[in-house]
Amino acid sequence: MLFRVSVYTPAEVVEETGFTLDTLRYYEKIGLLERVERNAAGQRRFTEQDIGWLGMLRCLRDTGMPIAQMLRFAELTRAGDHTIPDRIKLLEEHDRRVEGQIDNLQERKRYIRNKISYYRSVL
Amino acid sequence: MLFRVSVYTPAEVVEETGFTLDTLRYYEKIGLLERVERNAAGQRRFTEQDIGWLGMLRCLRDTGMPIAQMLRFAELTRAGDHTIPDRIKLLEEHDRRVEGQIDNLQERKRYIRNKISYYRSVL
DNA sequence: GCTTGACCTGGAGTCCGCTCCAGGTGGCAT
DNA sequence: ATGCCACCTGGAGCGGACTCCAGGTCAAGC
Numbered sequence: 001m002l003f004r005v006s007v008y009t010p011a012e013v014v015e016e017t018g019f020t021l022d023t024l025r026y027y028e029k030i031g032l033l034e035r036v037e038r039n040a041a042g043q044r045r046f047t048e049q050d051i052g053w054l055g056m057l058r059c060l061r062d063t064g065m066p067i068a069q070m071l072r073f074a075e076l077t078r079a080g081d082h083t084i085p086d087r088i089k090l091l092e093e094h095d096r097r098v099e100g101q102i103d104n105l106q107e108r109k110r111y112i113r114n115k116i117s118y119y120r121s122v123l
Numbered sequence: 124m125l126f127r128v129s130v131y132t133p134a135e136v137v138e139e140t141g142f143t144l145d146t147l148r149y150y151e152k153i154g155l156l157e158r159v160e161r162n163a164a165g166q167r168r169f170t171e172q173d174i175g176w177l178g179m180l181r182c183l184r185d186t187g188m189p190i191a192q193m194l195r196f197a198e199l200t201r202a203g204d205h206t207i208p209d210r211i212k213l214l215e216e217h218d219r220r221v222e223g224q225i226d227n228l229q230e231r232k233r234y235i236r237n238k239i240s241y242y243r244s245v246l
Numbered sequence: 247g248c249t250t251g252a253c254c255t256g257g258a259g260t261c262c263g264c265t266c267c268a269g270g271t272g273g274c275a276t
Numbered sequence: 277a278t279g280c281c282a283c284c285t286g287g288a289g290c291g292g293a294c295t296c297c298a299g300g301t302c303a304a305g306c
Contacts, residue, residue: 132253133252133253134252144252144253148254148255164253164254165253165254166252167253
């Protein structure tokens with residue numbers, strides 16, 4: 001009996017990750033996504049790990065990390081376990097930036113709410 | 124005795140608002156900033172109100188409002204007090220989006236921290 | 247009276263992150 | 277077996293938000 005490792009078609013990955021197909025191809029082209037496997041016809045077949053990695057990318061992207069830095073993270077990840085301390089450092093720095101973003105947004109939100117209150121007061 | 128209304132040179136506004144001079148000119152060109160006054164030599168002289176308005180723009184920009192929508196807000200503001208309900212509506216919608224951004228960032232931050240913990244655990 | 251530097255203008259260029267296109271292949275449902 | 281649809285590739289194009297440039301003008305301090 002053969003094992004059938006779960007494998008995802010492009011359409012499934014789009015569905016699963018929320019990235020467009022064009023974005024997936026783009027990420028592969030620039031090296032954010034390691035060379036994805038292909039079937040006989042040359043069509044992409046993504047693995048479970050690819051999905052996981054794309055989840056990480058989505059998280060980094062959605063917290064405003066520029067592609068250049070995601071690329072650095074990707075390279076560290078490919079380079080092997082000895083880069084884990086570097087990866088921790090990178091993520092910790094990013095975490096601090098995210099924290100800063102949140103604080104900043106909270107501050108701005110106060111400003112906006114004040115403005116709304118002011119507008120209400122002059123009606 | 125004459126009043127000297129406080130007026131700001133471009134350099135002062137850059138200092139005060141954190142926008143670059145190019146950005147200020149750009150904002151004026153596209154109509155985000157109403158025609159700024161000039162001295163005899165044609166140089167910009169910003170008023171207190173300009174500074175206040177720029178504060179609002181900075182807030183909207185830093186919370187991710189696209190320029191097209193800031194422009195809409197600018198037009199409402201210019202149109203007079205009868206647009207205040209519309210302005211409130213616009214800001215409330217934006218406030219909700221900002222709230223969403225914050226929630227999203229907080230979620231992502233959890234993911235990043237988990238990842239960091241995981242990396243720590245395998246060291 | 248001359249240099250310096252803060253300004254001015256219109257318009258071109260840049261950067262980022264995709265997004266779209268043309269032209270082509272392969273495989274599956276009817 | 278045929279039609280259709282999901283894919284493929286390389287490369288061009290796009291939208292947003294600036295940013296830079298060339299060439300020119302004034303104003304003031306030395």
